[in-house]
Amino acid sequence: MNLARRALLEAGKLLVVLWLVSVLVFLALRLTPGDPAVLLLGPQAGRPDAAETLAQLRIEMGLDQPWIVQYGIWLGAMLTGDFGESARSGVSVTTLIVDALPPTLWLIALAVVISVPVSILAGTWAAYRGRGWFPNMVRFTSTMGVAIPAVWLGLVLIIVFAVNLSWFPSGGYVAPTEDPVGFLRHMVLPVATLSVFLSGILTRFVFAEATDVFRQDYMRTALAMGLPTRRRVFAYAARNAVLPMITIVGVQIGALIGGAVLVEAVFGLGGLGQLLLSSVLNRDYLVVQSAVLLTTVAVLLIGYVADIVYRLVDPRIAR
Structure with a gap:
């Protein structure tokens, strides 16, 4: 096909x-x-x-x-593009969703931007080392990242870095166009909370893929040819191990949106997740139905595009 x-x-x-x-x-x-x-x-x-x-x-x-x-x-x-009005507030559903989108989009985008390179570096290097304290640490931290509940981790970060150390705000959202520094300070803890989960999943995936790559004959040939370690690890192993990650990241967007609901509730970001949660509690039918359907469209489209891109960059899959 x-x-x-x-x-x-x-x-x-x-x-x-x-x-x-x-x-x-x-x-x-x-x-x-x-x-x-x-x-x-x-x-x-x-x-x-x-x-x-x-x-x-x-x-x-x-x-x-x-x-x-x-x-x-x-x-x-x-x-026809008519999402109606909120039964609770009388405000247009489109307006509510558009106003709530920026915090959620920034939260997910920053989590992906941080998690992907960290996962590639940690997973590939751990696979290259094979044994020792670093691979063991990577396996342990990635497993813990997947297992730790986002709500618990968010509360711990608030207690440590917002309450005790006063380094970052405990919650709220500031638009980057209004105050770039304030925006970054408010996003550090929420993004860290969501990134721990995503990094755990992606690191485990990269580690498994890179381990398999290092067992291939062409990697043994590269070693026998005397190619530098950096080139073998990051030019050959990482590139081949990372290609399937395109699809994995697309699939995980759905999980990130689910995690964003909890993270937004903990940090009071006022994003789409928080809007959806409050609308469910208030039985605001039109808001819930529209938000869930639009979120589903976004998740499916991202997964669809990721699958097509993966097949374009890897001709073996397209056959």
Whole structure:
């Protein structure tokens, strides 16, 4: 199967997955106990004269319609780019998502920028050394990075570096255009928390791939030819070990978004994850459905592009 046909096939699969996700998100919210109209009305919902107000709210929110009708109305609006308004705040869902995107994008982008080179260097060099304290340390720290809960690690970093040492702020977000230095200071701890998890996964992957590369015949030939260690390790072994990482990083974007929800909650970044969490608690249907669907689109597209790029840079996979 050539690359073009495979790209079309994968695009078709993406559309099916997106439709299934839209159905699951729609049903999951409506099967969750609680009435959005009651939550929106607040304490006044318990008053004896609130029944008429609640009924009017349900009509305005479309909750009086059958589920299949509600789903069709929402999906049709989504396809035309109309995400509606938040039932909680009355603000456009598009505005809420756009305002919440920058902290999340910066958090994920910085975590990737830091984790990828660290993982390549540590994993490749540990594989080259084979045995000794450095490979053992790399294996141990990468395993711990995957195992440590992000919430616990974030709280520890806040206690140590924000409370005890007062080196960095304990939370909040500052836009880089307003205060670049303040932006960096506020992002250090959240990015470190998320990078520990991603670095652990990528380092283990690079270590395994590089170990296999060093066992190949061409690496033995390079050693017999007397090529310098640096060239053998980083020009040959690292390059071949890192190629599959393109796909791995694309796949891990989804896990990073999930981790970003927890990290944003700990550090109060006010990003997409925090918006999604508060909307779920408030049963704000349109915000949750739109945010989850757009996030799914982003994750699937990144994975799709990563797979295509991997096949372009490695002709062996494209055959």
